[in-house]
Amino acid sequence: MSRHTTTDRPASQPGSTEQMVRQARKLLKSTPMAVLIYLGIMYLILYGCLAGAEAMGYNWQWYRMPDYLFRITDDGFQWGEISIGLVKTIQLSTLSFVLALVIGLIVALLRLSGLVVGTAVAIVFLEFVRNMPLLVLLYIFYYIIGAIFDLDRYSASILCLAVFHAALVSEILRAAINAISVGQWEAARSIGMSTLQCYRYIILPQSIKFMLPPMTGEVVHMVKSSAIVSVIAVAELTTIGRNLISDTYMSFEIWFTIAAVYMVVTLMLSVFVTFMERRYAVTT
Amino acid sequence: MPEDTPIIEIRNLDKFFGAFQALTDVSLTVHIGEKVVICGPSGSGKSTLIRCVNRLEEHSGGHLIVDGIELNDHTRNIRAVRMEVGMVFQQFNLFPHLTVLENLTVGPIRVRKIPKAEAISRARKYLDRVHIPEQADKYPAQLSGGQQQRVAIARSLCMEPRIMLFDEPTSALDPEMINEVLDVMTELAESGMTMICVTHEMGFANKVADKMVFMEDGKIVEIAPPSIFFTKPKNPRCQAFLDQILEH
Numbered sequence: 450m451s452r453h454t455t456t457d458r459p460a461s462q463p464g465s466t467e468q469m470v471r472q473a474r475k476l477l478k479s480t481p482m483a484v485l486i487y488l489g490i491m492y493l494i495l496y497g498c499l500a501g502a503e504a505m506g507y508n509w510q511w512y513r514m515p516d517y518l519f520r521i522t523d524d525g526f527q528w529g530e531i532s533i534g535l536v537k538t539i540q541l542s543t544l545s546f547v548l549a550l551v552i553g554l555i556v557a558l559l560r561l562s563g564l565v566v567g568t569a570v571a572i573v574f575l576e577f578v579r580n581m582p583l584l585v586l587l588y589i590f591y592y593i594i595g596a597i598f599d600l601d602r603y604s605a606s607i608l609c610l611a612v613f614h615a616a617l618v619s620e621i622l623r624a625a626i627n628a629i630s631v632g633q634w635e636a637a638r639s640i641g642m643s644t645l646q647c648y649r650y651i652i653l654p655q656s657i658k659f660m661l662p663p664m665t666g667e668v669v670h671m672v673k674s675s676a677i678v679s680v681i682a683v684a685e686l687t688t689i690g691r692n693l694i695s696d697t698y699m700s701f702e703i704w705f706t707i708a709a710v711y712m713v714v715t716l717m718l719s720v721f722v723t724f725m726e727r728r729y730a731v732t733t
Numbered sequence: 734m735p736e737d738t739p740i741i742e743i744r745n746l747d748k749f750f751g752a753f754q755a756l757t758d759v760s761l762t763v764h765i766g767e768k769v770v771i772c773g774p775s776g777s778g779k780s781t782l783i784r785c786v787n788r789l790e791e792h793s794g795g796h797l798i799v800d801g802i803e804l805n806d807h808t809r810n811i812r813a814v815r816m817e818v819g820m821v822f823q824q825f826n827l828f829p830h831l832t833v834l835e836n837l838t839v840g841p842i843r844v845r846k847i848p849k850a851e852a853i854s855r856a857r858k859y860l861d862r863v864h865i866p867e868q869a870d871k872y873p874a875q876l877s878g879g880q881q882q883r884v885a886i887a888r889s890l891c892m893e894p895r896i897m898l899f900d901e902p903t904s905a906l907d908p909e910m911i912n913e914v915l916d917v918m919t920e921l922a923e924s925g926m927t928m929i930c931v932t933h934e935m936g937f938a939n940k941v942a943d944k945m946v947f948m949e950d951g952k953i954v955e956i957a958p959p960s961i962f963f964t965k966p967k968n969p970r971c972q973a974f975l976d977q978i979l980e981h
């Protein structure tokens with residue numbers, strides 16, 4: 450921006466090459482152009498897939514897919530397997546995320562407490578989780594912790610996802626809390642508030658707007674990483690997809706559908722949070 | 734006239750930031766109803782001194798007794814003291830997510846635990862006192878600097894403190910807004926509040942101060958009533974500082 454200052458302005462008369470380049474750039478950045486490019490790329494990808502499937506003689510059976518979303522039979526309306534799997538995925542992600550928020554807040558507060566022990570505990574936790582592949586963490590929770598405490602595969606999955614995401618959530622919370630100026634703490638303290646009251650009435654309410662954007666990213670991330678519990682056969686969207694494929698051999702249709710379902714959910718989440726951000730921006 | 738009962742006793746106070754000594758052997762007694770104005774060059778330790786009084790800073794040595802309570806590591810004492818000591822900051826530090834009324838009631842409701850209705854009527858009383866009753870439902874960002882600082886004063890007063898501390902309350906204000914804040918402070922002084930003000934507004938100081946304090950390099954180098962302080966200060970550095978400030 451600052452490079453296009455008054456000094457090089459005289460050179461750009463209408464019709465000059467520079468002007469045309471600039472206009473071309475502007476056109477490329479415009480929304481209709483972006484949509485066109487996007488559609489073009491999607492067409493190429495889909496065409497590639499279809500041509501490839503054709504070449505290997507894949508037998509498309511899309512007409513069977515709606516049944517796995519919902520069916521209307523003589524008994525009336527029935528949800529299909531994929532819809533049931535989606536509900537399970539949403540349940541699993543929601544429970545895990547709520548737990549991740551609780552653990553993440555505790556870890557963030559420990560880290561910010563200024564106590565040597567608190568900081569040490571938080572850092573050990575963060576380093577442990579951050580340096581562990583999610584799949585290995587899941588095996589630890591299921592085969593070791595689950596075996597010791599007699600956890601079923603569903604609880605072990607929730608705990609594992611919660612712990613994994615708590616590390617990321619706690620960093621988001623910490624950054625959002627640190628974004629509030631020290632003057633807010635001093636004003637709250639000077640009217641006699643305890644540390645807990647400062648957080649509850651003054652600091653956290655102001656931090657929310659800093660948390661929302663990265664937190665959406667985390668929720669989306671959670672929905673996606675919840676698919677990993679399919680390796681220990683917890684019933685959710687991905688597991689159900691695998692089961693359907695082994696029954697029907699329609700792997701292309703089913704994976705495409707499952708991918709689309711994940712995308713619809715995560716896109717809806719993003720839209721919802723954009724709306725929330727606007728609301729919070731108005732009241733603060 | 735101030736009574737003769739001390740309400741703040743600062744004895745041989747030292748304050749270190751790491752190896753840097755910000756306060757050296759500072760002693761000062763403030764009596765009930767007394768108004769003390771502290772001035773001195775930037776970095777001389779004025780803010781540090783008054784921030785020690787409500788323990789936004791912990792002192793490193795010496796004794797500090799506020800309203801009969803010695804300030805030390807017992808949290809209970811500190812919170813008890815903070816309820817009795819209001820503080821007004823240079824940057825206002827209003828709570829931007831709360832309305833003016835909520836800024837004023839959050840302390841009384843959450844800390845003093847008084848009923849909400851009572852807190853609201855108290856808040857309206859003090860908004861009247863600072864002459865902005867009509868701004869109750871606005872957010873701080875919608876107010877001018879002078880109005881924000883008056884809200885900050887009202888927020889402190891709502892806790893019904895016995896002592897008010899002011900740390901350069903008009904330094905961040907546009908010149909045309911300084912007087913509306915000083916007027917409120919003068920009225921507060923006339924009502925008998927015990928006050929310590931860090932300020933370079935010498936007209937205000939001359940009018941309300943019982944005691945002028947001049948600080949330099951973390952030490953108090955002059956304490957005198959304004960009549961003496963402004964005409965014949967003993968310390969030449971203090972004289973030089975006054976000359977410099979009164980020129981403007």
Ligand SMILES: Nc1ncnc2c1ncn2[C@@H]1O[C@H](COP(=O)(O)OP(=O)(O)O)[C@@H](O)[C@H]1O
Pocket residue numbers: 750753755773774775776777778779780781782
């Ligand atoms: N938190 C801090 N850490 C380190 N040094 C500080 C801190 N606060 C103040 N100081 C130093 O202490 C000295 C006194 O500061 P301050 O009390 O703010 O001065 P004044 O209010 O008179 O301008 C300054 O040299 C300042 O740099």
Ligand SMILES: [Mg+2]
Pocket residue numbers: 779780781900901
């Ligand atoms: Mg200062």
